[in-house]
Amino acid sequence: MYEAILTLCLAAAGQEVCRDTLLPGYEAETEDACTAQLAARPPAADxxxxxxxxxxRCAPAGPALAVTEIAPGVFVHVGAIAEPDAANGGDVANLGFVIGEAGVAAIDAGSTRAVAEGLWRAIRARTDLPVSHLVLTHMHPDHVLGAPLFTEAGAQVAGHAGLDRALADRGATYLESLARLVGPQAALGSGVVAVDLPVEGMGEIDLGGRVLALRAWPPAHTGTDLTATDPQTGTVFAGDLVFDRHAPALDGSLRGWQAVLETMRAEPHDRVVPGHGAATLDWPDGAAPLVRYLDRLAADTRAALDAGERLSEAVDHVAADEAPHWQLFEAYNPRNATVAFTELEWE
Known part of the structure; x- marks a missing residue:
């Protein structure tokens, strides 16, 4: 398989940083066929x-992300349980795609355009149907900054009705942080895109013979959480509303997250794809560790408040007994305790 690539460069810190980037939509079995497509449909110059x-130019296809088919036509890539860095290139979130009869929906786009390119190649290895939609499950950078690859390919972006505003507020900071963590070359071509299909409440996207149900939730993990459900297989892409092994990250509302999980656990899904951790979890049992952690976070925070502790004192011990159950616990639990303390002190 051949694909089209273009060397793109950016002046950064007084030097030019370049990377060969994938141009989606020109894949072909032979180099000549790929070149002919480039001649027939020249890519945008700007x-x-x-x-x-x-x-x-055309070159042999680069590496695809490894994916697992967890249900017929439903694929998941498992990201590393790690903070983004130069070694993992920002490949730290679970991503996926669902294949219909007329099109494909990608679920989240990864931290970088480079990660998104790997997901694109994984899709192309399994179907030549157009990627008609990109579903963004929430605003965090490890799930959204690879999106320009998919919009360039013509995908419509579906997301929470509040996602545009959230990314307008945080996008520049996210991109600066990304370049620092993974390096400017690995981050090149990443960015924020506009939402074409904002979801407030319920929505759906039709892939041809397969309709994905979208649901925007009240503030929970973040203020922009959205799930995508494939009723055909009973599969829910939960984004970071569900964590597995990776320490949870609270960036919205603790009480809201607990309420959302209570609602989700009452629904009869066959499997749920978490935002981090395993490719798929049985439901509702797969949410039990997260529910336990959030309950402990709430209980310890309330106890600290009742004891008259200050925030600086509480963060050292709130939910500390959960540490053995989660990776990256020290990176995330103090932040979670801070958010929980700030929210619950006003109860």
Missing amino acids: RAPLVARGAP
Whole structure:
């Protein structure tokens, strides 16, 4: 398989940083066929703020992300349980896609365009149907900053009705942090995209013979959480409303998250794809560790407040007995305790 690539560069910190980037939609079995497609449909020339070095060209396809088919036509890539860094290139979130009869929906886009390119190749290895939709489950950078690859391919972006505003507020900070964590070359081409299909309450996208049900939730893990359900297989892409092994991250409302999980656990799904951890979890049992953690976080925070502790004192011990059950616990639990303390002190 051949694909089209273009060398893109960006002036950063006084030097030019370049990376060969995938141009989606020109895949072909032979180099000549790929080149013919480039000639018939020249890609857009304006890549600001990036600058092209040379012309688009065809080359053997690069590496695809490893994916598992967890149900017929439903695929998941498992990201590393780690903070983004140069070694993992930002591949730290679970991503997926669902194949219908007329199109494909990608679920989340990863931290970088490079990660999204790997997901694109995984899709192309299994179908040549158009990627008609990209569903973004929430605003965090490890799930959204690879999105430009998919919008360039013509995908419509579905997300929570509040996602545009959240990314407008945080996007620049996310991109600065990404370049620092994974390096400017690995981050090149990543960015924030606009939501085409904002969801407030319930929505759906039709992939042809397969309709995905979208649901925007009240503030929970974040203020922009959205789930995508495939009724055909009983599969729910939960984003970071569900964590497995990776320490949970609270960036919304503790009480809201507990309420959302209570609602979700009452629903008869066959399996749930968490935002981090295993490719799939049985439901509702798969949520039990997260529910236990949030309950402990709430109970310890309330106890600290009742004892008259200050925030600086509480963060050292709130939910500390949960540490053996979660990876990256020290990176996330103090932040969670801070958010919980700030929310619950006003009860």
